[in-house]
Amino acid sequence: MKIRIEPAGFEFEAAPGRTLLQAAEDAGLEIPASCRNGTCRTCLCRASGGAAVRYRVEWPGVSLDEKDEGWILPCVAEPLGDMTLHIPYALSLFD
Ligand code: FES
DSSP: OEEEEETTTEEEEOOTTOOHHHHHHHTTEEOOOSSSSSSSOTTOEEEESSOOEEESSSSOSOOHHHHHTTEEOTTTEEESSOEEEEOTTOEETTO
């Protein structure tokens, strides 16, 4: 799956079975995260592009209303298709 991070415009491929956070780190990107288990909401961000995510945990810390608005938790979300994430504080470790 092709993942894009705005507003910086970073793009990377997410391998099957990797969370969005893991895939971003695989690509040398750093995005805000702390607990990495879907509870602290440090990584909460908005997604667009229409693709759904599959959560690794049964009760990720995001409400149904937030899900409907496109908010996701990348630390426990595996992408099911191409998508764009809006993460203003994303950094590339290679720049
Ligand atoms: S890092 Fe804590 S919810 Fe994602």
